[in-house]
Amino acid sequence: MPFLLQHTDEKTSARAGLLTLPHGDVETPIFMPVGTQGSVKTLHPAELEDLGAQIILGNTYHLWLRPGHELIKNFGGLHDFTTWRKPMLTDSGGFQVWSLAKMRKITEEGVRFQSHLDGSKMMLTPELSMEIQASLGSDIAMLFDECPPYPCEEKYASKSLDLTTRWAKRCKDWITENQPLTNALPQHHFGIVQGSIYADLREQSARELVELDFDGYAVGGVSVGEPEEEMFRAIDNAVPFLPKDKPRYAMGLGTPPQILEMISRGVDMFDCVMPTRIARHGVAFTLDGPIHIKNLVHANDQRPLCESSHPHVSRFSRSYIRHLFRAGEMLSLRLLSFHNLHFYLSLTRHAREAILAGTFSEFKESFIQRYNAKQTES
Amino acid sequence: MPFLLQHTDEKTSARAGLLTLPHGDVETPIFMPVGTQGSVKTLHPAELEDLGAQIILGNTYHLWLRPGHELIKNFGGLHDFTTWRKPMLTDSGGFQVWSLAKMRKITEEGVRFQSHLDGSKMMLTPELSMEIQASLGSDIAMLFDECPPYPCEEKYASKSLDLTTRWAKRCKDWITENQPLTNALPQHHFGIVQGSIYADLREQSARELVELDFDGYAVGGVSVGEPEEEMFRAIDNAVPFLPKDKPRYAMGLGTPPQILEMISRGVDMFDCVMPTRIARHGVAFTLDGPIHIKNLVHANDQRPLCESSHPHVSRFSRSYIRHLFRAGEMLSLRLLSFHNLHFYLSLTRHAREAILAGTFSEFKESFIQRYNAKQTES
Numbered sequence: 206m207p208f209l210l211q212h213t214d215e216k217t218s219a220r221a222g223l224l225t226l227p228h229g230d231v232e233t234p235i236f237m238p239v240g241t242q243g244s245v246k247t248l249h250p251a252e253l254e255d256l257g258a259q260i261i262l263g264n265t266y267h268l269w270l271r272p273g274h275e276l277i278k279n280f281g282g283l284h285d286f287t288t289w290r291k292p293m294l295t296d297s298g299g300f301q302v303w304s305l306a307k308m309r310k311i312t313e314e315g316v317r318f319q320s321h322l323d324g325s326k327m328m329l330t331p332e333l334s335m336e337i338q339a340s341l342g343s344d345i346a347m348l349f350d351e352c353p354p355y356p357c358e359e360k361y362a363s364k365s366l367d368l369t370t371r372w373a374k375r376c377k378d379w380i381t382e383n384q385p386l387t388n389a390l391p392q393h394h395f396g397i398v399q400g401s402i403y404a405d406l407r408e409q410s411a412r413e414l415v416e417l418d419f420d421g422y423a424v425g426g427v428s429v430g431e432p433e434e435e436m437f438r439a440i441d442n443a444v445p446f447l448p449k450d451k452p453r454y455a456m457g458l459g460t461p462p463q464i465l466e467m468i469s470r471g472v473d474m475f476d477c478v479m480p481t482r483i484a485r486h487g488v489a490f491t492l493d494g495p496i497h498i499k500n501l502v503h504a505n506d507q508r509p510l511c512e513s514s515h516p517h518v519s520r521f522s523r524s525y526i527r528h529l530f531r532a533g534e535m536l537s538l539r540l541l542s543f544h545n546l547h548f549y550l551s552l553t554r555h556a557r558e559a560i561l562a563g564t565f566s567e568f569k570e571s572f573i574q575r576y577n578a579k580q581t582e583s
Numbered sequence: 584m585p586f587l588l589q590h591t592d593e594k595t596s597a598r599a600g601l602l603t604l605p606h607g608d609v610e611t612p613i614f615m616p617v618g619t620q621g622s623v624k625t626l627h628p629a630e631l632e633d634l635g636a637q638i639i640l641g642n643t644y645h646l647w648l649r650p651g652h653e654l655i656k657n658f659g660g661l662h663d664f665t666t667w668r669k670p671m672l673t674d675s676g677g678f679q680v681w682s683l684a685k686m687r688k689i690t691e692e693g694v695r696f697q698s699h700l701d702g703s704k705m706m707l708t709p710e711l712s713m714e715i716q717a718s719l720g721s722d723i724a725m726l727f728d729e730c731p732p733y734p735c736e737e738k739y740a741s742k743s744l745d746l747t748t749r750w751a752k753r754c755k756d757w758i759t760e761n762q763p764l765t766n767a768l769p770q771h772h773f774g775i776v777q778g779s780i781y782a783d784l785r786e787q788s789a790r791e792l793v794e795l796d797f798d799g800y801a802v803g804g805v806s807v808g809e810p811e812e813e814m815f816r817a818i819d820n821a822v823p824f825l826p827k828d829k830p831r832y833a834m835g836l837g838t839p840p841q842i843l844e845m846i847s848r849g850v851d852m853f854d855c856v857m858p859t860r861i862a863r864h865g866v867a868f869t870l871d872g873p874i875h876i877k878n879l880v881h882a883n884d885q886r887p888l889c890e891s892s893h894p895h896v897s898r899f900s901r902s903y904i905r906h907l908f909r910a911g912e913m914l915s916l917r918l919l920s921f922h923n924l925h926f927y928l929s930l931t932r933h934a935r936e937a938i939l940a941g942t943f944s945e946f947k948e949s950f951i952q953r954y955n956a957k958q959t960e961s
Contacts, residue, residue, distance in 0.1 A: 242910040243903070249914060251895070272906040276883060280902070288898045505654065517629070520666045524658070525621070528650040532620040535913055536627060 266301030282342025480545035596849035644679030660720025858923035
């Protein structure tokens, strides 16, 4: 068992844990920067280490299409290809097929679709997703699931969930037969709880996956357009049926306050493209909420982006970063991306410290209150 | 006198020197990375230090238009605004008005033009160029000159040169009256030799500028579309009339072999946007000539870009950088820019070492021979 539950908060369900993976330990709760195409956008792996990133994501769909998992396998896996030496998690490709590919058609066998790059016809199956992820050599591979849209009728959600469970079994079978594929290091596998907004379906999904026994469990089908309360409810509906001694991962979210809400509900792992994506649109997270660096109010501001920023960024004034952003200088996108990831990684690190110190509730309330107090700029 | 001539090569006119500037020493020959808008494109100032950059450029025209020299002056100058702590050189803005601005009209007073950003009508004069550069607080400010086009009739080149000399006098007057403007640190000034392809005009220009007595001298009006031999001739026609105890700067060039040719002709300082500009088009310099990283030949190549690359880049394979470039990942532009600047800075550093060791001719011949041997990819 690679997960040690170190402490559970008394007032909430927040947990501090230690995940032991082939490429290193991960202290939870943890935020995982997203390296879709084998690179966390704009950043050098050495900068990710400076940021204290402990685990990053790679996207199976993107890497399969380009440069191809066979090429990466020939390098010895995604770690050797990218030179990132710490743990990595790969998703299954299911969500990207759902959100990016064209002409998607779901059958019992898998999903037929056209590549978003060149329109070529492709098919992703549970077995192929597992094979690609084994070739990539990630520390954690995600099971191939179907992610129903929001809103979604209960009948469709139920059928979709049954398919996800049958696919989970096929993934399990493939893993049992084929591991390890790329190297001597083991790969861990997380099941993905689906069930849309329906409590009984979330429970059913969680129970069926736990029955199959995976190394961890994710809650999927969240952050797909539903209201925030539905997102929280999806977590609340799944967590009670997940084992306490396995890590829990809420996929693809969210805002800083949402992350804290998820942590208080017992979630250990997070990933989200938002910190780097909105950085490229000129938005920086601060303890007083997000700011748009383009705004005139920053034109002569000699202060750093945020009082808590990393020295790599805090040496620069808001005025300078604003100038760079307006002038189209890439350095501004680097600095904003670095800063936002530092903000998220600090958030989960501080949450962990607070959990261990028994002060998580106070930390959470105080953070959210200040974050939401000024809403003038976001 | 801030320039110490340390050694002159016996077989060529190559020189090794030490330039002592307000923000630090510069060992010549030196390549100066270009930070047009207050940022060397894609790079962090800490990376420039890792690269061993000793002096960088800022562009007066760009910074005047955006964010404005008054804003930068309020920060205490360009060093404080950008956080680059080593020497900086600013150009006069004349070349950018010539190459970027619209509706340019030259009068005795200065140059009227329309901003390339928003079309607003502006006027740059010798006095204003000096004032802007004093506000920026660069270590070396360039005199405001007129850069004639190529080709250019002798009559126009002669008239243009006379204007450049009159403007040089006005710059000198402004400097005498107004220095120092921004802070207690002195600013040094370089005159710019013009005269197009005409030997007698180059001589006249050099003599007139030397008569006015500046801290260094540049050769301008090169790399404006003329054949390579004309470029070398422009240097050959100017250098004999420049004092040995002042630094010489060839503006805006060139390829690695051209840099070595210029060094052998007695030039000490270089700047060029090429290393960073062609990086953004996927080209990397190597000891065997430039390579296009997009080329299929690099798809599975596990070697670094170049055997002499910096560890910041050499940890990555050509295959990975090619993947990043094709996928539109900004990290590829960072790595190629960093690599190309490392290549240029190594080139001038090795040239200097060879000059001091008395082996410059051999170094130059051997470098150029290998660089030009393979012409399959460039």
